[in-house]
Amino acid sequence: METPVHVRMREGAWRVVPVVLLVALLALAQADSYGLRTVQTGDSVGSIASRYRVGSASVIEANQLAGTLIRPGDVLRIPLGDATGGIVEAAPEPPFGFRRHVLASGETLSGIVARYGITLDALVGANPDLSSLDRLPVGVELLIPPGEGLVVQLEHPSLLLEVVAAYGADPMAVARVNGLRTPFDLRAGMLLFLPDVEPTAALERLAKVREAENRYVWPVHGRLTSYFGRRNLGMGTAAFHRGIDVAAPTGTPIVAARSGTVTFAGWSARGYGNLVRIRHPGGAETWYAHASRILVSVGQHVSQGQTIALVGSTGLSTGPHLHFELHVGGRAIDPLHELR
Numbered sequence: 429m430e431t432p433v434h435v436r437m438r439e440g441a442w443r444v445v446p447v448v449l450l451v452a453l454l455a456l457a458q459a460d461s462y463g464l465r466t467v468q469t470g471d472s473v474g475s476i477a478s479r480y481r482v483g484s485a486s487v488i489e490a491n492q493l494a495g496t497l498i499r500p501g502d503v504l505r506i507p508l509g510d511a512t513g514g515i516v517e518a519a520p521e522p523p524f525g526f527r528r529h530v531l532a533s534g535e536t537l538s539g540i541v542a543r544y545g546i547t548l549d550a551l552v553g554a555n556p557d558l559s560s561l562d563r564l565p566v567g568v569e570l571l572i573p574p575g576e577g578l579v580v581q582l583e584h585p586s587l588l589l590e591v592v593a594a595y596g597a598d599p600m601a602v603a604r605v606n607g608l609r610t611p612f613d614l615r616a617g618m619l620l621f622l623p624d625v626e627p628t629a630a631l632e633r634l635a636k637v638r639e640a641e642n643r644y645v646w647p648v649h650g651r652l653t654s655y656f657g658r659r660n661l662g663m664g665t666a667a668f669h670r671g672i673d674v675a676a677p678t679g680t681p682i683v684a685a686r687s688g689t690v691t692f693a694g695w696s697a698r699g700y701g702n703l704v705r706i707r708h709p710g711g712a713e714t715w716y717a718h719a720s721r722i723l724v725s726v727g728q729h730v731s732q733g734q735t736i737a738l739v740g741s742t743g744l745s746t747g748p749h750l751h752f753e754l755h756v757g758g759r760a761i762d763p764l765h766e767l768r
């Protein structure tokens with residue numbers, strides 16, 4: 429009967445360890461004092477000084493060394509107070525376990541995601557300052573993360589616990605994946621990986637950027653069978669085609685070309701059959717005609733790329749296709765040049 433209780437207490441104690449460890453790290457990091465470093469095989473005064481970003485002279489002086497001779501097993505005092513200059517200015521190193529990828533000509537984020545076997549969310553989490561998902565300059569450097577999570581920059585070591593709590597990250601996981609074992613591992617301006625934290629804000633911002641860059645996306649992918657404008661009906665007659673026709677099998681999803689509010693969703697007596705109309709920010713409207721099914725209702729907000737209806741051949745139509753119109757300022761214009 430004693431063993432299980434004992435085990436449970438130990439498990440409980442272990443769960444407290446990472447938080448206590450982090451607090452201890454912070455206390456040490458903030459104290460204007462010395463840290464201790466046991467000399468390892470291969471260490472030199474210079475390598476230790478550079479590891480902790482202090483001058484060799486500071487290390488020599490703090491340990492009253494006669495020269496630069498040190499031996500494995502010696503315990504050196506590292507003057508933490510000296511380790512300030514240049515730290516913030518130094519380019520932040522990627523967190524432990526990250527790789528770098530320099531974007532080459534012709535590469536896309538979806539290609540990179542596939543190549544490294546990660547998700548787009550993970551890539552965005554590792555690079556939350558990305559300017560775009562679709563139009564990135566060649567040569568931009570991307571961090572390739574080992575998994576899902578968010579990379580944040582730690583402005584000051586004293587903010588560590590606050591940051592971990594603000595994002596709801598697991599302190600133990602944060603300490604582990606960032607290799608936080610001593611106060612020297614915490615630096616102002618360092619990049620901190622918060623595993624399993626979703627890059628919600630970055631994803632929302634990039635969705636808006638994507639929409640601004642590609643104002644209207646193709647509502648259906650298929651064969652363009654009729655262009656906008658006057659079309660000859662033969663025998664000296666002509667009609668004005670107010671949109672474009674895209675042939676696709678019945679039931680193919682039709683997506684909103686841009687986000688907006690549904691202003692019409694139902695049967696049109698004017699030959700459009702089942703028709704959806706969406707009003708977009710700024711007042712432009714897109715129309716989607718001949719649907720076999722409508723999946724939205726009036727007043728509903730839809731996002732770009734969201735399925736709103738299914739391809740059909742209702743109304744004045746000779747086969748399954750989408751008739752798509754773009755209205756700007758109350759007039760139908762040629763949508764072809766606006767579609768991306």
Ligand SMILES: [Zn+2]
Binds near residue numbers: 669672750751752
């Ligand atoms: Zn048409």
